[in-house]
Amino acid sequence: MSYELYYWPTIQGRGEFVRLALEEAGADYIDVARESEGIAMMMRMMDHADHPPFAPPFLKDGETIIGQTSAILLYLGARHDLAPKDPTGGLWTSQIQLTIADFVAEAHDTHHPIGVELYYEDQKDEALRRSAEFRKSRIPKFLEWFETILERNSARGGYLVGSTLTYADLSLFQVVEGLSYAFPKATARALKKAPKVSTLHRAVSERPRIKAYLESPRRIPFNEAGIFRQYPELDG
Amino acid sequence: MSYELYYWPTIQGRGEFVRLALEEAGADYIDVARESEGIAMMMRMMDHADHPPFAPPFLKDGETIIGQTSAILLYLGARHDLAPKDPTGGLWTSQIQLTIADFVAEAHDTHHPIGVELYYEDQKDEALRRSAEFRKSRIPKFLEWFETILERNSARGGYLVGSTLTYADLSLFQVVEGLSYAFPKATARALKKAPKVSTLHRAVSERPRIKAYLESPRRIPFNEAGIFRQYPELDG
Numbered sequence: 001m002s003y004e005l006y007y008w009p010t011i012q013g014r015g016e017f018v019r020l021a022l023e024e025a026g027a028d029y030i031d032v033a034r035e036s037e038g039i040a041m042m043m044r045m046m047d048h049a050d051h052p053p054f055a056p057p058f059l060k061d062g063e064t065i066i067g068q069t070s071a072i073l074l075y076l077g078a079r080h081d082l083a084p085k086d087p088t089g090g091l092w093t094s095q096i097q098l099t100i101a102d103f104v105a106e107a108h109d110t111h112h113p114i115g116v117e118l119y120y121e122d123q124k125d126e127a128l129r130r131s132a133e134f135r136k137s138r139i140p141k142f143l144e145w146f147e148t149i150l151e152r153n154s155a156r157g158g159y160l161v162g163s164t165l166t167y168a169d170l171s172l173f174q175v176v177e178g179l180s181y182a183f184p185k186a187t188a189r190a191l192k193k194a195p196k197v198s199t200l201h202r203a204v205s206e207r208p209r210i211k212a213y214l215e216s217p218r219r220i221p222f223n224e225a226g227i228f229r230q231y232p233e234l235d236g
Numbered sequence: 237m238s239y240e241l242y243y244w245p246t247i248q249g250r251g252e253f254v255r256l257a258l259e260e261a262g263a264d265y266i267d268v269a270r271e272s273e274g275i276a277m278m279m280r281m282m283d284h285a286d287h288p289p290f291a292p293p294f295l296k297d298g299e300t301i302i303g304q305t306s307a308i309l310l311y312l313g314a315r316h317d318l319a320p321k322d323p324t325g326g327l328w329t330s331q332i333q334l335t336i337a338d339f340v341a342e343a344h345d346t347h348h349p350i351g352v353e354l355y356y357e358d359q360k361d362e363a364l365r366r367s368a369e370f371r372k373s374r375i376p377k378f379l380e381w382f383e384t385i386l387e388r389n390s391a392r393g394g395y396l397v398g399s400t401l402t403y404a405d406l407s408l409f410q411v412v413e414g415l416s417y418a419f420p421k422a423t424a425r426a427l428k429k430a431p432k433v434s435t436l437h438r439a440v441s442e443r444p445r446i447k448a449y450l451e452s453p454r455r456i457p458f459n460e461a462g463i464f465r466q467y468p469e470l471d472g
């Protein structure tokens with residue numbers, strides 16, 4: 001039976017972390033909200049499920065519905081060899097993913113520092129200030145942390161955890177993609193000090209299934225409705 | 237052997253979600269940074285661990301170090317009967333916790349909407365705007381979600397998951413405590429529409445171990461260095 005992924009059909013957003021894991025796993029899945037009537041079905045499930053997700057993305061596997069990106073990846077990682085089987089390695093992978101989720105939330109708030117209910121144009125002054133802080137302090141701090149993890153991984157294969165690819169590597173790839181789209185200047189500067197992160201990003205992009213996915217119509221292009229938005233005034 | 241909890245010694249912060257779980261479990265633990273030389277030890281571990289936490293809190297159990305509040309609680313929940321043993325129930329508990337973590341991050345950003353490196357006084361105008369949005373849209377939306385979960389739990393025991401207490405219940409208690417301290421007016425209004433959340437909050441506060449903990453010097457009072465801060469200008 002196919003997995004059913006529920007997420008907004010016109011953006012990469014948080015759903016993209018799940019899509020990348022499903023694609024790398026070669027798993028059968030339906031991106032439900034991109035099908036006819038799919039959004040209505042997504043809203044019905046959020047309104048009526050016994051375990052209602054707070055927000056998309058969520059994944060349906062038979063009768064099980066799982067929300068929250070990090071929980072979905074914990075679930076998929078264990079089923080598709082995208083995380084170590086031992087509990088310590090599994091928790092470490094999840095811990096990295098949770099930190100990526102924090103980073104993604106901060107990236108989102110660069111263009112929405114006041115509230116998600118308001119337009120960007122109505123919080124642009126605050127967005128300029130928040131983005132300056134994000135570029136100066138947060139991008140370097142997070143990338144330095146990933147670089148440190150790659151340096152300290154004694155397996156030396158270039159992955160974040162152990163000697164094989166995990167969903168955390170896929171997620172870090174996506175974050176570098178997004179940052180490079182939204183903050184090309186600031187990200188290029190920060191990546192100079194994180195060469196192992198750059199190498200991992202390239203290696204993921206060249207994996208056969210990921211490469212095929214990125215070149216397919218299943219990959220939604222970045223745009224200014226998603227988490228990573230190219231507003232040149234917020235880069236520098 | 238005792239658990240070692242590493243967190244800032246003068247605030248409840250994110251560490252409090254871990255403290256509450258350890259206290260309810262009756263687990264032996266050392267709150268390391270509150271001991272002599274503890275902060276230096278915490279900083280050394282962040283600088284030198286093979287699996288360096290991005291930020292406190294983190295928990296040390298023998299040789300295992302776990303960062304990220306939600307991952308720590310996933311770990312403790314399984315060991316101390318603070319989460320269901322079945323995978324679906326365990327994931328659902330974690331999903332609720334992850335949503336609580338998102339809510340807590342938003343509560344933090346009401347007083348720090350521009351950046352964690354700046355003082356509140358240097359982002360007060362933005363904090364006024366963000367707090368107004370938080371009070372109007374976010375507190376009601378999150379509390380309504382918790383109320384819905386309590387309503388749909390067929391076990392009818394007043395808990396979020398199944399028929400017994402989980403760490404998610406402890407965390408929701410703490411969020412209600414914090415919101416009631418930081419936004420007393422807005423929270424009282426929102427709680428009127430979430431009676432089951434209020435009942436659960438009270439039930440947790442009356443559990444013998446939690447009650448003893450709250451009355452002990454181990455419970456650090458709320459203050460204006462933590463996540464939940466009482467700035468009357470941000471309530472209303």
